[in-house]
Amino acid sequence: xxxxxxxxxxxxxxxxxxxxxxxxxxxxxxxxxxxxxxxxxxxxxxxxxxxxxxxxxxxxxxxxxxxxxxxxxxxxxxxxxxxxxxxxxxxxxxxxxxxxxxxxxxxxxxxxxxxxxxxxxxxxxxxxxxxxxxxxxxxxxxxxxxxxxxxxxxxxxxxxxxxxxxxxxxxxxxxxxxxxxxxxxxxxxxxxxxxxxxxxxxxxxxxxxxxxxxxxxxxxxxxxxxxxxxxxxxxxxxxxxxxxxxxxxxxxxxxxxxxxxxxxxxxxxxxxxxxxxxxxxxxxxxxxxxxxxx
Amino acid sequence: xxxxxxxxxxxxxxxxxxxxxxxxxxxxxxxxxxxxxxxxxxxxxxxxxxxxxxxxxxxxxxxxxxxxxxxxxxxxxxxxxxxxxxxxxxxxxxxxxxxxxxxxxxxxxxxxxxxxxxxxxxxxxxxxxxxxxxxxxxxxxxxxxxxxxxxxxxxxxxxxxxxxxxxxxxxxxxxxxxxxxxxxxxxxxxxxxxxxxxxxxxxxxxxxxxxxxxxxxxxxxxxxxxxxxxxxxxxxxxxxxxxxxxxxxxxxxxxxxxxxxxxxxxxxxxxxxxxxxxxxxxxxxxxxxxxxxxxxxxxxxxxxxxxxxxxxxxxxxxxx
Numbered sequence: 001x002x003x004x005x006x007x008x009x010x011x012x013x014x015x016x017x018x019x020x021x022x023x024x025x026x027x028x029x030x031x032x033x034x035x036x037x038x039x040x041x042x043x044x045x046x047x048x049x050x051x052x053x054x055x056x057x058x059x060x061x062x063x064x065x066x067x068x069x070x071x072x073x074x075x076x077x078x079x080x081x082x083x084x085x086x087x088x089x090x091x092x093x094x095x096x097x098x099x100x101x102x103x104x105x106x107x108x109x110x111x112x113x114x115x116x117x118x119x120x121x122x123x124x125x126x127x128x129x130x131x132x133x134x135x136x137x138x139x140x141x142x143x144x145x146x147x148x149x150x151x152x153x154x155x156x157x158x159x160x161x162x163x164x165x166x167x168x169x170x171x172x173x174x175x176x177x178x179x180x181x182x183x184x185x186x187x188x189x190x191x192x193x194x195x196x197x198x199x200x201x202x203x204x205x206x207x208x209x210x211x212x213x214x215x216x217x218x219x220x221x222x223x224x225x226x227x228x229x230x231x232x233x234x235x236x237x238x239x240x241x242x243x244x245x246x247x248x249x250x251x252x253x254x255x256x257x258x259x260x261x262x263x264x265x266x267x268x269x270x271x272x273x274x275x276x277x278x279x280x281x282x283x284x285x286x287x288x289x290x291x292x293x294x
Numbered sequence: 295x296x297x298x299x300x301x302x303x304x305x306x307x308x309x310x311x312x313x314x315x316x317x318x319x320x321x322x323x324x325x326x327x328x329x330x331x332x333x334x335x336x337x338x339x340x341x342x343x344x345x346x347x348x349x350x351x352x353x354x355x356x357x358x359x360x361x362x363x364x365x366x367x368x369x370x371x372x373x374x375x376x377x378x379x380x381x382x383x384x385x386x387x388x389x390x391x392x393x394x395x396x397x398x399x400x401x402x403x404x405x406x407x408x409x410x411x412x413x414x415x416x417x418x419x420x421x422x423x424x425x426x427x428x429x430x431x432x433x434x435x436x437x438x439x440x441x442x443x444x445x446x447x448x449x450x451x452x453x454x455x456x457x458x459x460x461x462x463x464x465x466x467x468x469x470x471x472x473x474x475x476x477x478x479x480x481x482x483x484x485x486x487x488x489x490x491x492x493x494x495x496x497x498x499x500x501x502x503x504x505x506x507x508x509x510x511x512x513x514x515x516x517x518x519x520x521x522x523x524x525x526x527x528x529x530x531x532x533x534x535x536x537x538x539x540x541x542x543x544x545x546x547x548x549x550x551x552x553x554x555x556x557x558x559x560x561x562x563x564x565x566x567x568x569x570x571x572x573x574x575x576x577x578x579x580x581x582x583x584x585x586x587x588x589x590x591x592x593x594x595x596x597x598x599x600x601x602x603x604x605x606x607x608x609x610x611x612x613x614x
Contacts, residue, residue: 085510086509086510087506087509087510106512107509107512107513107514108512109512110512111510111511111512112512114510115510116506116507116510118504118506118507118510119506120504120506121503121504121506121507122369122502122503122504123503124499124502124503124558124559125552125558125559126552126556126557126558126559127558127559128558131558132503132558135499135500135503135511136511138496138500138511138512138513139511139512141496187503187507188510191511
C-alpha cells in the first residue's frame with residue numbers, strides 16, 4: 001500500500017495543483033458538458049415513510065467523474081446515494097441511469113451497471129474472503145448458469161485490486177476492520193460495474209486505512225470507473241473528487257470542482273463553522289481550517 | 295465431501311433400520327429384499343418397514359430444509375418453525391377438528407394445515423415493520439407459541455377424556471401409522487416444494503449479506519423473503535399434517551449440518567440430509583430402544599431439549 005503521508009504522484013492524479021480548475025479541462029471522462037450524465041436525479045422527491053428528506057432534488061453525476069457528496073449530518077447525502085443505487089424509489093420525479101428511468105431498468109441489469117458499497121453489510125458466519133467476494137457475481141448469473149471463467153477472472157481481479165489474494169482462504173470473521181472493509185469493496189468490484197457508489201466507505205477506519213482505500217478508489221477512477229462517494233472529511237473530498245455535490249437540508253447548494261466550490265463562505269454557510277480555506281500543502285487542493293479553537 | 299458422506303451415512307442407517315424389529319434381518323437380507331427378492335422378508339421390508347423409514351428420511355429432510363431457510367433468513371439459530379409457533383398452531387388446528395368430532399385422518403391433517411398456516415400468517419403480520427427482521431420474528435413467535443399452548447390446554451381440558459387422549463396422541467408426533475398411502479402424497483408435495491426452494495437457494499445466500507447488498511445485486515429482497523417463508527412454512531406444514539408436530543428437527547438439523555459441512559452460513563442440502571438422518575435415528579430409538587414403542591416426537595423432544603440448553607449456554611458464554 002502507498003504511504004499515506006506522502007500520497008503525492010499516485011494520489012488523485014485528476015486534481016490539478018494550485019487551486020483554480022479551468023472549466024472544461026476536467027480530466028478523467030467526458031469532456032463535453034452536455035453529455036448524458038451517468039446518473040441524474042430530476043425533481044426527485046425522496047422520502048422514508050412519512051419523513052421527506054428531499055422534496056425536489058436535482059443532481060448529476062458526470063461520466064468518468066469521481067463525484068463526492070458532502071454536507072452536514074442528516075442533510076440527505078446518503079439518501080441521494082440510495083436513490084442512485086435503486087434502494088430508494090423516488091415518490092415523484094425520477095432518477096435516471098444513462099438517461100433511462102432507473103425504476104424501469106430491470107434490477108439485475110441495473111446491478112451490472114451500478115455497484116454499491118453499503119454502509120453496513122453482514123458476513124455469513126464462517127464465510128471465507130474468496131467466497132464472500134464471489135457473491136458479488138450474482139447479477140451476472142442466471143438461475144441455471146454455473147460458475148464461469150468470467151466469474152473466476154472477475155473475482156481474481158477484485159482480490160488483486162484490493163490486495164486480498166493471500167487472504168482468499170481466510171474466514172472473514174478473523175480479519176481486522178480495515179481488511180474487512182476491503183473485502184466488501186472487493187465484492188462490489190467483482191460485480192464489474194462501470195459506476196461504483198460508496199456510502200461513507202472510510203467510516204470507522206484509522207487514517208492510514210482511510211487513505212489506502214481512497215487511493216484504491218482513485219485508481220479505479222483512473223481506470224475509467226465513475227465513482228460516487230459520500231464522505232465526511234472535506235479535505236479528503238477536496239483531494240480526491242473531480243466533482244463535488246454539496247448538500248444542505250435535502251437540497252443541493254453547490255456543485256463543481258472542489259477548488260471552485262469549497263470557499264470559506266460556503267463552508268460557514270452550510271456547516272455553520274467559521275473557517276479559513278487554504279491550499280493543502282501537499283496537493284494544493286482546498287483545505288478547510290476551522291477558526292474556532294475549542 | 296462432507297455432504298456426500300452425510301448421504302452415505304443416511305443410506306447405511308436406513309438399511310440397518312430396515313433390518314430392525316421383531317423379525318430381525320441382516321443388511322444383506324435387507325438389500326436382497328429391496329432389490330426384488332420375494333418371500334416373507336421382502337413383505338416385511340417393502341410393505342411394513344420401508345414406508346416408515348422413507349417417511350423418517352423425507353419428512354426429516356423437509357423439516358431440516360425448512361429450519362435452514364428460517365435460520366438463514368432470521369440469521370439466528372433459534373429461528374425455526376417450531377420455535378416461532380408453527381407446530382403449536384398446527385396442533386391447535388388439529389385439536390379443534392378432533393374435538394369437534396370430525397376426526398378423520400384427512401380432517402385432522404387439514405385442521406393442522408390451516409392452524410399452522412394461520413399462525414405463521416399472524417406471526418408474520420405482527421412482526422412486520424417495513425419488512426420482517428429476524429429477532430422480532432422470533433420474539434413474536436415465542437409469545438404467540440405461549441398463547442397457543444394455553445389455548446391447547448384449555449381445549450383439551452374441556453374435551454371428553456378419550457377425545458383428549460386421541461388429540462394428545464396426535465400432538466406427540468408419530469410415524470407409527472405411516473404406510474405407503476400416507477407417505478406418498480406428502481412426499482410428492484415435499485418434492486415439489488424442494489425444487490422450488492432449491493431454485494431460491496442462491497437468492498437466499500445473497501439475502502444473508504443484508505438487504506442493501508442483496509438489493510444492490512439486483513435482488514427483490516422483500517418478495518424473495520416472503521416466497522422463502524411461504525415455502526419453508528409449507529414444508530413444515532406438509533410434515534405436520536402427515537405425522538403431527540415433530541419438534542426440534544428443524545431447530546437442530548441446520549446447526550449440526552453447519553458444523554459437519556463447515557460451510558458459510560446454513561447449508562440447505564446439508565440441513566436436509568442431517569434432518570432426515572436425525573429423524574430416522576430418533577424413530578429407531580422410539581421403536582426399539584424402550585420396551586414399549588413411544589412416539590418419535592417424544593424422542594426428538596428429549597434430544598432437542600438437551601440441544602437447546604447447550605445452544606443457550608453457548609450463546610450466553612459468547613455474549614458475556
